[in-house]
Amino acid sequence: MQENLEYRSIQPNPSLSDFVDSFWCMKNKSNKTLETIGLPDGRIDLSLIQTNEKPFEIRLLGLGTKQYEKGIIPANSLTFVISFKLPAVEYVFHESVASLINSGKTLENDFWNFNKSDLEDFELFCKKASLKIQALLLKETDLRKQKLFSLIYKTNGALTVKAFSEKSGWSSRQINRYFQHYFGISLKEYSSILRFRASLEHIAKGKLFPEENFSDQTHFIKEVKKISGSLPKELFQNKNDRFILLSALSSK
Missing domain, CATH: 1.10.10.60 (Homeodomain-like)
Known part of the structure; x- marks a missing residue:
């Protein structure tokens, strides 16, 4: 791992393990933009992002089927991510992500009641996100x-x-x-x-x-x-x- 890139992950509560793969955070501590190559991992990612240019942004990334060149990790950026397993698409998001193959979209800045202050503490973010997912989760599954x-x-x-x-x-x-x-x-x-x-x-x-x-x-x-x-x-x-x-x- 690049020395200026800090990475940490937390596993979900067992009650959410059928829907959430992991929570993770990534911090670029340097003043330089880092270029990476993204690889498919079979997950749907919801990201809270803070950069010098954009104080706060929420993005949803669909499934990737191939590598994507020049993934950018902005200088002095902080990203908190919820990586979802596929059942979450129907049972948590309640909508299709078929249009997001190898792409993503920016969501409203108050999506799921998240805000910039949620980027201050990773563990508290994981707890808040878990409660929100539990509340959205359909109780009966096929x-x-x-x-x-x-x-x-x-x-x-x-x-x-x-x-x-x-x-x-x-x-x-x-x-x-x-x-x-x-x-x-x-x-x-x-x-x-x-x-x-x-x-x-x-x-x-x-x-x-x-x-x-x-x-x-x-x-x-x-x-x-x-x-x-x-x-x-x-x-x-x-x-x-x-x-x-x-x-x-x-x-x-």
């Missing part, structure tokens, strides 16, 4: 969806769409219609992103061979390059800490 997402995250997307369908009791056509409507991609595409994300944890440790559900080394390299634009070796080398997600994983 058991088929609950079972499907449990399988998806437990296996890191390792099963086929047919297997997910059979084990969840939900038809493949209905599943893909649901995924396209709410998230903008198919279950197969999302499974590939999750396998890639799980592989990054191994790559960060220098394990440049498949440990997830890839048929062989060639398939592993092909899939990693397709999503990240880089070979596993290049990701591991992570020159100048340009891959921020890998830097965060390496710092754990």
Whole structure:
């Protein structure tokens, strides 16, 4: 991790673990803008941001399916983030994010009653955000969806769409219609992103061979390059800490 970049994460309360992946914060302590390359991680991010140019901003970032060049971390900036799992889109946000594939949007400055003062204490922010999510959360969830997402995250997307369908009791056509409507991609595409994300944890440790559900080394390299634009070796080398997600994983 770059010495001027401070990173910290907190896991959600178990009661929210089906909907929230993590809370994390990132602070650029330097007077220089840092350039990074973003990588898909299978999450939906709600961010509170403070920079020299913009005292306070709230942004929602949809799913990423490929690397994006020149992600910018502004000088003297502070960012608090809630990273959501997919079920949160329907059960917490109550609206589709399909239009936000590889993009994001700026929200109202009082979204969910957040304000600039929430950036003063990360732990208090996590508590406030947790209470808000609990209040918004629909109390009843579709058991088929609950079972499907449990399988998806437990296996890191390792099963086929047919297997997910059979084990969840939900038809493949209905599943893909649901995924396209709410998230903008198919279950197969999302499974590939999750396998890639799980592989990054191994790559960060220098394990440049498949440990997830890839048929062989060639398939592993092909899939990693397709999503990240880089070979596993290049990701591991992570020159100048340009891959921020890998830097965060390496710092754990």
